[in-house]
Amino acid sequence: MSWWRLLGAVARPAAGRLTVAVLAGVAAAGAGVGLMATAAWLISRAALHPPVLHLMVAIVAVRAFGISRGVLRYAERLIGHDAALRVLGALRVRLYTRLERLAPAGLAEYRRADLVQRMVGDVDAVLDLLTRVVLPYAVAAVVGAGSVGLVGFLCPPAGVVLALGLLGVGLLVPLLQAATARRADGRFAPLRGELATDAVDLLHGLPDLVAYGAADAQLARLAATDARLRAAQRRSSASTGTSAAVSALATGLCVVAGLAAGAVAVRAGTLPGELLAVVVLTPLAVFEAAAGLPAAAQRYAAARGSLRRLADVCAAPDPVAEPDQPAEVPAGPHTLRVSGVSAAWVPGRPVVHGVDLELSPGRRVALVGASGSGKSTVAALLVRWLDPCAGRITLDGVDLRRIPGDQVRRVVGYLPEDAYLFDTTIEENLRIGRRDATVAQLRAALADARLLDWVDGLPLGLDTPVGEHGMALSGGQRRRLALARALLADFSILVLDEPTEHLDEATAAALTRDLLAAARDRAVLLITHRTDGLSDVDEVIRLGAVPTPVAA
Numbered sequence: 001m002s003w004w005r006l007l008g009a010v011a012r013p014a015a016g017r018l019t020v021a022v023l024a025g026v027a028a029a030g031a032g033v034g035l036m037a038t039a040a041w042l043i044s045r046a047a048l049h050p051p052v053l054h055l056m057v058a059i060v061a062v063r064a065f066g067i068s069r070g071v072l073r074y075a076e077r078l079i080g081h082d083a084a085l086r087v088l089g090a091l092r093v094r095l096y097t098r099l100e101r102l103a104p105a106g107l108a109e110y111r112r113a114d115l116v117q118r119m120v121g122d123v124d125a126v127l128d129l130l131t132r133v134v135l136p137y138a139v140a141a142v143v144g145a146g147s148v149g150l151v152g153f154l155c156p157p158a159g160v161v162l163a164l165g166l167l168g169v170g171l172l173v174p175l176l177q178a179a180t181a182r183r184a185d186g187r188f189a190p191l192r193g194e195l196a197t198d199a200v201d202l203l204h205g206l207p208d209l210v211a212y213g214a215a216d217a218q219l220a221r222l223a224a225t226d227a228r229l230r231a232a233q234r235r236s237s238a239s240t241g242t243s244a245a246v247s248a249l250a251t252g253l254c255v256v257a258g259l260a261a262g263a264v265a266v267r268a269g270t271l272p273g274e275l276l277a278v279v280v281l282t283p284l285a286v287f288e289a290a291a292g293l294p295a296a297a298q299r300y301a302a303a304r305g306s307l308r309r310l311a312d313v314c315a316a317p318d319p320v321a322e323p324d325q326p327a328e329v330p331a332g333p334h335t336l337r338v339s340g341v342s343a344a345w346v347p348g349r350p351v352v353h354g355v356d357l358e359l360s361p362g363r364r365v366a367l368v369g370a371s372g373s374g375k376s377t378v379a380a381l382l383v384r385w386l387d388p389c390a391g392r393i394t395l396d397g398v399d400l401r402r403i404p405g406d407q408v409r410r411v412v413g414y415l416p417e418d419a420y421l422f423d424t425t426i427e428e429n430l431r432i433g434r435r436d437a438t439v440a441q442l443r444a445a446l447a448d449a450r451l452l453d454w455v456d457g458l459p460l461g462l463d464t465p466v467g468e469h470g471m472a473l474s475g476g477q478r479r480r481l482a483l484a485r486a487l488l489a490d491f492s493i494l495v496l497d498e499p500t501e502h503l504d505e506a507t508a509a510a511l512t513r514d515l516l517a518a519a520r521d522r523a524v525l526l527i528t529h530r531t532d533g534l535s536d537v538d539e540v541i542r543l544g545a546v547p548t549p550v551a552a
């Protein structure tokens with residue numbers, strides 16, 4: 001998807017508001033030009049001492065233009081920002097929805113900090129694009145054309161001078177600026193993404209970097225990226241400064257040239273003397289409206305770089321293809337059957353081969369194997385984050401490829417090894433599983449995960465904050481809380497990925513026992529490194545080996 005298509009798609013619902021903002025901007029700038037023209041005429045005319053009644057219309061017009069200019073400018077800002085913020089919101093939702101669809105397999109090539117930079121900084125660039133590029137250019141184009149018409153009507157040569165000056169400031173200077181600074185402006189967004197990634201890497205890895213004495217090298221890398229960003233900013237600022245100077249010069253030249261053309265016209269008798277000031281001073285107000293155009297052109301280049309990065313994410317291919325004609329998820333109880341399945345993250349390089357397993361209500365299956373043997377890949381297949389490259393997975397006889405991923409994930413719940421706990425209360429973390437759960441249901445899930453006594457003993461109970469990444473809890477408590485959340489969501493089939501990783505033997509054995517008991521009549525696939533303590537499961541499947549029935 002190209003960046004302008006993306007912008008068009010998210011901006012369409014706000015097109016009406018944007019148009020009103022442009023109209024208010026045109027009216028405000030028009031009032032500015034009208035104020036200057038009327039005031040110029042009024043001063044010239046007043047110098048001839050006419051009866052004051054002859055000046056009344058102009059006096060009232062000056063007042064009306066002066067007051068309405070401020071009011072209209074306020075309206076333009078208000079409506080323009082309202083429209084742009086709506087577009088921003090729509091773009092953020094679109095990007096988030098896309099990330100949701102891509103995660104996790106489709107995001108492998110992106111760094112997290114860079115994605116955050118895209119979500120925040122690059123999306124914000126759209127605000128700049130609409131309020132500081134589109135609006136000023138639209139307003140300057142309309143007001144410029146109108147003013148050239150007015151001045152040209154009074155004194156054609158002065159109109160030509162004004163038209164040339166406006167073309168110079170609005171088109172020529174931005175084009176020259178783009179030629180000198182386009183590369184620098186377009187590099188801002190990627191360089192900011194790189195800088196964010198380096199900074200987050202440094203912060204996360206700081207203890208290891210300090211322990212190995214490698215912090216200086218990482219800092220040097222960060223400094224080098226920062227230096228490249230500063231160099232780009234310096235180049236861009238130099239070109240902005242030059243453009244501002246050239247624009248000011250062009251404005252001055254236009255006024256002088258307009259004065260010369262007007263004076264010639266007055267001498268030739270084609271322009272009444274009191275209109276000379278109108279011809280000379282009106283361009284000042286028009287150039288005020290056009291003065292921001294070179295900076296707008298620069299912002300355009302930077303915003304285009306940001307939008308391209310967003311369009312890249314939106315155009316990234318889906319890791320799994322959603323069905324054209326989706327099948328209904330059959331009513332429970334559910335049975336998931338995996339037959340001769342192979343899977344690859346990279347096409348042509350399968351990492352699991354010929355896996356068979358069945359998860360029917362109440363059945364517990366353990367999936368064991370060495371690190372890297374593909375256990376988590378099997379989990380990804382079951383929740384349809386990945387489709388098999390050979391073999392078949394069915395849910396109650398329906399091929400999983402025919403069921404939309406979201407619906408599969410309503411039946412099959414995945415509890416990853418590092419289930420994320422949000423930096424909020426125990427209750428809010430549980431409610432991710434089921435938003436509308438009653439307190440009794442929350443307590444029941446905690447009881448099933450053997451966490452209720454501990455929560456009841458806390459001074460704040462369910463309102464206890466868990467800290468960033470659940471750091472205020474022990475490793476075992478974190479996993480039990482994540483399990484309670486999964487139980488609350490009431491999936492028919494639960495895939496538990498290394499739930500006892502990094503726990504001591506006794507805690508791990510107790511947790512495994514508890515979670516298998518808590519799953520009750522649900523089907524459970526327990527992925528684990530540990531081969532001991534699996535006496536409670538019905539079958540142990542060793543990846544790459546023949547399945548070993550443990551109990552009937």
Ligand SMILES: Nc1ncnc2c1ncn2[C@@H]1O[C@H](COP(=O)(O)OP(=O)(O)OP(=O)(O)O)[C@@H](O)[C@H]1O
Nearest residue numbers: 104105108345351370371372373374375376377378
């Ligand atoms: N999102 C991904 N993109 C690309 N390759 C991946 C992805 N996830 C896993 N792999 C690759 O698939 C292979 C199997 O990895 P997987 O995580 O399934 O193994 P595992 O048995 O769960 O390992 P561990 O026990 O260490 O967690 C590895 O070679 C890994 O590099």
